[in-house]
Amino acid sequence: MKQEATPDTPVRTRIAPSPTGFLHLGTARTALFSWAFARHYGGTFVLRIEDTDVARSTQDSVDQILQAMHWLGLDYDEGPFYQMQRLERYDEVIEQMIAAGTAYPCYCTVEEVEAMKAAQEARGEKRRYDGTWRPEPGKTLPPIPAGVTPAVRFKNPIDGVVTWDDVVKGPISVGNREIDDLIIRRPDGVPTYNYAVAVDDWDMRITHVFRGDEHVNNTPWQINILSALGAPLPKYGHIPVILGNDGLKLSKRRGAVSVGNYEEGGYLPEALLNYLSRLGWSHGDDELFSREQLVSWFDGTHLTKGPAQWDPAKLDWVNGQYIKQADDGRLAGLVAAQLAKRGIQAETAKLPAMCALFKDRCVTTVALADWLAMYFAPVTPSAEDLASHVSEAVKPALAALAARFAAIEWNKAAIQSAIKETIAEQGLKMPQLAIPVRVLVCGRAQTPSVDAVLELFDKEIVIERLRSL
Template identity: 80%
Template sequence: MNDLSKKPVRTRIAPSPTGFLHLGTARTALYSWAYARHHGGQFVLRIEDTDVARSTQDSVEQILAAMKWLGLEYDEGPIYQMQRLDRYQAVIDQMIAAGTAYRCYCSPEELETMKAAQDARGEKRRYDGTWRPEPGKVLPPVPEGVKPVVRFKNPVDGDVSWDDLVKGTITINNREIDDLIILRPDGVPTYNFAVVVDDWDMGITHVFRGDEHINNTPWQINIFRALGAELPAFGHLPIILGDDGLKLSKRRGAVSVTAYEDDGYLPEGMLNYLARLGWSHGDDELFSREQMVSWFDGSHLSKSPAQWDPAKLEWVNSQYIKQADDARLAALVQGQLAKRGIEASVERLTPMCTLFKDRCATTVALADWLAMYFAPVNPSAEDLSTHVTEAVKPAIGALADKFATVEWNKVAIQAAIKDVIAAHGLKMPQLAIPVRVLACGRAQTPSVDAVLELFDKNMLIERLRSI
């Protein structure tokens, strides 16, 4: 490994726009961003869109939106691989001229026959080198009308070793890998080639990525060396497991990052939770972005898979909801209510968020509470029969009448409730709970006077008189 200590740190995230930005990629982006920021370096966003059949503009836009929501600002990009085809072709031409790559004219049918024969012999599937040039070797005649692929001439002997930032030293023998295709017949490069040229051109010094890429790394290191390029440091992060113990992935149970925004999570809560899925700083559970940047030096990364825990995410997010500015929460809740067809001003919502945010893990949960101030409520039949009894209805009616005449503030509301309780010989819960059921649609709320103060006075009186 080359000495990178004197070079400015440059990291990257390189998602493929074949679907949404999922949680594993978001965690990798966070670690890459934090490492660059810790070292005063730069963070690059690259869109690896060479899978032309599956890449979509919608996916690109979702990736950009997710990065923006998480606040993972990048210094360069987005850089699109499909806009760099001329560069890849130029490197291919250089490699062919240097003898480190060659054209292969094997048809798909020939390759399938090759694999079948290897299977029959119990051998590992690998390209057999039919078109690999060697001293004194006579190659087959070039077939007419066949567009070749280009293969990398991988070393046949020796080992590939690197000191992984997460896993430690990893060694793979060159006999375990073969001459992979680096350019398709249509002129589009394959992943393992394009990623090397990109990281080389962009001066990437540290590559964090999922450990599913470990098997790709020997090929990439060999291509770096064939190009005379300096190697980046590699750090392969363990997978994230779902609560079923299986890998989260685009194809299995993973949810897009933006879905969590829709579900009412705050970006700082999501970043804090993602950071702890494979990294720690002592026993610290809650920390700011600034603290993470100051602590994230690439050490203390776990070698073991992390377990996605929705309940822990909710707890972490609830802590950030409690700390959040109330006007900011109000704007987010306003958006959540708008999805339900409920219009509400930030001015009205702000004091409501102040009162209810300690009970909520998400802005969706906050909206569930605050909807009662703007839309009809539907108390359960059980709550109505249990709490809104014939014995208490006269007191509820009296309270509605008294509310009609008082100043609308918490002190006056509390005084009116106490007067009605005294006049009807009741205890506080005997009146407060049925009032909650009728006004809020539920029997348990914060302090009843604080809750009622935030209602439109006429709406509240109408609900109390509906019995």
């Protein structure tokens, strides 16, 4: 469903993570869709931190979420807003609702409600609050128990149907008899999720809510609360889940990695965004595209109804394409940071050239750092490579090459000439010398062109490694 933005209805979207852990991939995708939609229509993207789960919310999680959003480049226009800083506002609205008869105090204890629902289940009935404290005309409520702080419940309509035209799924209807009277404020004074979200979306003038499939069941309550408040309803779009390799839902409870793990793993943010955008949305057959293209295309259409499959190999391919196109100076900074984590200092003006030489072979900056570590730290060739390639017959040639290297200007042309002269002198073919050189100097038998690789080393390191036998 394409949104036609007008001056009277400016698009306002939001992302509202709970700070009970890292920003995981599903939330990152929702943030991306919300951001792209707002940017497409010249609207506003809001960041809200839903921290009413006081027992599990942490400042460390907030910091990780903000850092992940920054790394991804999902810049927000307003926020972050914190729900726990809005308790006074929630209380104000609840008092208005009680006065209007759309909310009421409930003195049932947790134990009483659980016993009530257990009895319903035993009778084969649906588990739900039975309306003990729900005021109705002519109904006599139980005596208020002493010493009990009440919860507050929303007086959900009994009859009728909640219907909305979901941006992703199309028309959805839920009968009000399927929904019980939701607690909107706990006895401890903290609002519950569905109530706080509804008030926030109203106050923040949210016009479009993109969120995961798991929130479909929350939407009828939120619509009814907003309707009871006389508030405008946003358009809802529920995005299908992301499935892992095992076909089960990708979730942090099942160990799905965070956005931060991908940053640490050497992925580029634009590559991760590109890949995430294709999980549940498409623009024809386009696989690789810029953020600007995504914003231009993302109008709320072409969102898929079926679940998306997380494919690590596809992400690696996408990231590899972005690394090939990346500025070498930028890659040098990322690789230097990766090497620093290993205790390796890579301070050299040659680092961008090293990245340029090896980046076509790498799908992450971690892999690129694996290659380039040989320039800054000792290498240990495998016993198999030494036995296969560094025979007694080739050792005189290696010694002769080291002597030639000591006498030349250190550049690619001179290195190539020294190798060719040694091959001719020793009666060898290029692989018979080049591969042993790679093994001793680089620690591996396969590299790009050996003269290009050696040129980026300090000459003394190359000579030392060739003479290390």
